[in-house]
Amino acid sequence: MNSVTDRTSVARRRTPLNRSQIVGFWGAWAGWTLDGMDSFIYALVLTPALTELLPRSGFEATPANVGLAGSILFALFLVGWGLSFIWGPLADRFGRTKVLAGTIFTFAIFTGLAATSSNVWELGIYRFIAGVGIGGEWALAGTYVAEAWPEDRRKMGAGYLQTGYYAGFFLAAALNYTIGVHFGWRAMFLTGAVPVVVAILILLRVKEPEKWQKAEAGAARAKPLREILGPAYRRRTWVACILLTIAIIGLWAGAVYEPSAVIQLATRAGMAKGDSIKMASLATGLLSIATILGCLALPPLAERIGRKNTLALYFAGMAVSIVGSFGWAFYLPNGLAPFIAWLFVLGFFGGNFALFSLWLPEQFETRVRATAFAFCTSFGRFVGAGVNFLLGAAVLHMHTLGVPVALTALAFVIGLFVIPFAPETKGEVLPQ
Structure with missing residues (x-):
């Protein structure tokens, strides 16, 4: 009875959130949700968009050319994500909310412009610039x-925030199920312009965090990039870069290739083209729900067993579920149902990104925090761009989607050996 009373009193003693903190969170969450929606729209409309645009660009729209062009455009998008590092130093210098709104403006406007593409070159440019905006949103929101x-x-709060990205996946799937099926890929890109409204609300209604204001008022002008690569932070910076790289490889391998895999399996099962697209949307929705559950389960687990043990558990789950889905279920004679079942497991452990929203801020002081967050995430995206290009080449060479994606599970095995070198921050307060 006493333990119940103790838990109740602890819950009652939690610091209440003021209006600015609530509005700021929902602004950051909405931006992250629409960020996830925008980034996943491309995965859902990849085939119809390139089927239309490749002939206009002088190329035949064969499955091989669609796959190769899609991988190249994904790589360009990820390079744009990598260049989003520029937002971190800007946020450390000018404030979190202004620069956060700038990232949302950027990815929203250029996602909308993608609807006007008349060839693959224009689509590539728009997706590249949208990637620069999308890549900065996570670092600044976190x-x-x-x-x-x-x-x-x-x-x-870190776990709640991370659910937004996968709620965006679910939103993209719902839009594709309705708007995409009936109005086509250009209409899907147009919906990506909606986040401009969120950016305006953030600019008008959200105040800068007091921690940043105090650090800005009391510190000499810092050189954050030099500092995070200097002796004090060098090891934790590079270890975080490696771990985030592994997580990003898993995200883009598992989540981005999931719609194509489901469409292939549904077609193999005898479904019509429209029904296959709807099945891919439903599977993406299931993947998103599972990932949201994984995000919500992670913070209490990290508080109980520590940051490093939690990430090890999620990485091991990713390795097993990627092999189970793409390496095994994808090749079964009637593999659609088993593949979708494995997607739920894959989605849950894909919630490992919530740990970085919680853990990275704990490793760096306020004056360099946004730069460190942006640098570590950007580094992983550059490597992810290269891996994505290699995956596309492997799919083209091997004439199959499953095995190349399944091999990315090896990255998570490597990650299990890197985790011990990271700092354990369980029980520590956010450094000022």
Whole structure:
């Protein structure tokens, strides 16, 4: 009875959130949701968009050419994500909310412009610039929530925030199920312009975190990039870069190739083209729900067993589920149902990204936090772009989707050996 009373009193003692913290969180969450929606729209409309645009660009729209062109455009998109590092130093210098709104403006406008593409070159340029905006949103939203929310709430805040990205996956799937099926890929890209409204609300209604204001007022002008690569932070910076690289490889291998895999399996099962597309949307929705559950389960687990043990558990789950889905179920004679079942497991452990929203801010002081977050995520995206290009080449060479994607499970095995070199920050407060 006493333990129940103790838990109740602890819950009652939690610091209440003020209006600015609530509005700021929902602004960051909405931006991250629409970020996820925008980034996943391309995966869902890849085949119809390239089927139309390749002939206009002088190429035949064969399955091989669609696959290769899709991989190249994904690589360009990820390079844009990598260049999003520029937002971190800007946020450390000018503030979190202004620069966060700038990232949302960028990815929203250029996702909308993708609807006007008349050839693959234009589509590539628009997706590249949209990637620069999309890549900065996570670092700034994660930094904002970590600094704006009270210490006793920010860990769960990180988990809540990360659900937004996968809610965006679900939203993209719902839009594709309705708008995409009936109005085509250009209409899907047009929906990506909606986040401009969120950016305006953030600019008008959200205040800068007090931690950033104090650090800005009391510190000499820092050189954050030099500092995070200097002796004090060098090891944790590079270890975080490696771990995030592994997580990003898994995201783009498992999640981005999932719609294509489901469409192939549904077609093999005798479904019509329209029904196969709808099945891919439903599978993406299931993947998103599972990932949201994984994000919500992660912060309490990280508080109980530590950051490093939690990431090891999620990485091991990713390795097993990628092999189970793409390496095994994809090749079964009637593999659609088993593949979708494995997608739920894959989605749950894909929630490992929530740990970085919680863990990275704990490793760096306020004056360099946004730069460190942006640098570590950007590094992984550059490598992810290269891996994505190699995956496309492997799919083209091997004439199959499953095995190349299944091999990315090896990255998570490597990650299990890297995790011990990271700092354990369980029980520590956010450094000022």
